[in-house]
Every structure is written in C-alpha cells, then in structure tokens.
Amino acid sequence: QSVLTQPPSVSAAPGQKVTISCSGSSSNIGNNFVSWYQQLPGTAPKLLIYDNNKRPSGIPDRFSGSKSGTSATLGITGLQTGDEADYYCGTWDNNLSAALFGGGTKVTVL
Amino acid sequence: EVQLVESGGGLVKPGEFLRLSCAASGFTFSGYSMNWVRQAPGKGLEWVSSISSSSSYIFYADSVKGRFTISRENGKNSLYLQMNSLRDDDTAVYYCARGPFIAVTGPNWFDLWGQGTLLTVSS
Numbered sequence: 001q002s003v004l005t006q007p008p009s010v011s012a013a014p015g016q017k018v019t020i021s022c023s024g025s026s027s028n029i030g031n032n033f034v035s036w037y038q039q040l041p042g043t044a045p046k047l048l049i050y051d052n053n054k055r056p057s058g059i060p061d062r063f064s065g066s067k068s069g070t071s072a073t074l075g076i077t078g079l080q081t082g083d084e085a086d087y088y089c090g091t092w093d094n095n096l097s098a099a100l101f102g103g104g105t106k107v108t109v110l
Numbered sequence: 111e112v113q114l115v116e117s118g119g120g121l122v123k124p125g126e127f128l129r130l131s132c133a134a135s136g137f138t139f140s141g142y143s144m145n146w147v148r149q150a151p152g153k154g155l156e157w158v159s160s161i162s163s164s165s166s167y168i169f170y171a172d173s174v175k176g177r178f179t180i181s182r183e184n185g186k187n188s189l190y191l192q193m194n195s196l197r198d199d200d201t202a203v204y205y206c207a208r209g210p211f212i213a214v215t216g217p218n219w220f221d222l223w224g225q226g227t228l229l230t231v232s233s
Contacts (some may be wrong), residue, residue, distance in 0.1 A: 002154070032215070032218055033218040033219070034218070034219055035219035037155070037220075039155075042181065044205055044223040044224065044225055045147075045155060045205070045220075045223055046223070047219060047220060047221045047222075048204075050219040050221065051218070051219070056221060073122070082155055084122055086154075088155050089156075090218070090220070091218055092215050092216050092217065092218050094215065095130070096172075097169055097215075097216070098155035098157060098169065098171055098172070098216070099160065099169075099216050099218075100157065101147075101154060101155040101156065101157060102154075103154050104154040104155070106194070108203065
C-alpha cells in the first residue's frame with residue numbers, strides 16, 4: 001500500500017473535467033511540495049505539475065494542481081482522448097527520508 | 111537535445127549484480143540532483159535513490175538500502191546505480207530522472223526522465 005493514496009481510476013466524457021486526489025500526512029504532503037506526473041501507455045512519466053501548482057513549460061493550462069493541508073488535487077479540464085493515461089502524485093517524506101509516489105490513477109475518457 | 115539515456119539492463123539471476131548507467135546531455139548536469147525511479151511490470155512508480163549535485167547527499171529507499179549504491183561523475187555527465195544481491199522483486203524498468211537541488215531533504219519533483227532500461231531478475 002502506498003503512503004500517498006490516490007483513487008485507482010476516474011473517468012469522464014470528452015470535454016468534461018476530472019479531479020484526482022492524493023492524500024498523505026503531515027510528514028509528506030503537509031510539509032512538502034507536491035508534483036504530478038502523466039504516464040501514457042508504454043512511455044516514461046512526464047512532469048505535469050511541480051511545487052503544488054506550477055506548470056513546466058509546454059504543459060497546457062488544462063492541467064492544474066492545488067494543495068490543502070495533507071491532500072493535493074490534480075484537475076484536468078477539457079478532457080481529451082489523448083489524456084488517457086496513468087497519473088501519479090509525488091512528494092518527499094521527512095520521517096521516511098524518502099521520495100514517495102501515489103499508487104497511480106488511471107484516467108479513462110468515455 | 112536535452113535528454114537522459116539509460117543503459118545496462120538485462121537478465122540476471124538472484125544474488126547476482128549489475129550496474130546501470132545514465133548518460134545526460136543538453137543541460138548542465140552538475141547543477142541538478144539525479145535520481146533512479148523504477149516500475150515493476152504492471153505496477154506503479156517506486157523511487158529508488160537520489161544523489162545531490164555534488165554527491166554530498168545520498169538517499170535510498172529502504173527496499174534497496176545496503177544493496178544498491180548510487181554515484182555520479184559530473185565530468186562525464188553520467189549517473190550510475192550499482193546493484194548487488196539482486197532479488198526477484200527488483201525486476202522493473204529503471205528510469206533515470208533529473209531533480210532539483212537537494213540537501214537535507216530530497217527531491218519533490220523529477221522534470222526530465224529517460225526512456226528506461228529493463229532489469230529482469232530470474233533464475
């Protein structure tokens with residue numbers, strides 16, 4: 001079981017919005033920045049969000065991140081078939097002295 | 111081109127050893143922490159190890175501590191992972207990933223990933 005908890009799957013129709021939650025604790029999300037990654041089938045992960053809500057160059061503003069307390073959320077608006085992928089949250093854990101990833105959430109476009 | 115290219119994966123038997131390499135290009139290698147992240151077949155991402163830009167700070171996942179050693183050569187723009195006493199559950203695609211400056215605490219993000227190299231541990 002991952003220390004960071006994500007829902008296994010979410011789905012929505014094209015053009016709609018999905019949100020993916022990532023729940024942790026005070027030793028990780030509560031006191032560190034959160035990042036989000038997209039992994040398309042058969043490819044390496046790609047950074048979508050860093051420092052809770054910042055987008056690297058080239059990432060469309062359809063992707064957004066937020067954090068409140070010990071939880072973080074990734075939002076995807078204007079859902080496209082190309083967004084079908086696994087999404088992971090990540091952060092550092094001060095007690096474990098380890099980087100953590102959530103278990104991953106599969107996004108399906110209906 | 112900014113990229114990371116891993117090499118060195120393969121098929122080994124339990125108890126054997128292997129060294130992975132990661133060649134960096136297109137950016138100032140010595141300005142970033144470097145990391146190894148693995149993904150077992152059909153599973154999620156698992157962080158393995160991180161090394162700071164000057165090699166002063168090194169972190170390991172409990173699952174590999176004492177068996178794996180991370181190192182880097184800034185003059186060669188290269189990252190390494192020496193893996194000893196390999197076990198079946200080390201089977202995974204191993205990704206090299208670039209991270210931010212780290213010191214007392216480790217990386218919060220990984221912004222550049224290689225394509226991965228597959229390690230299979232099986233008798």
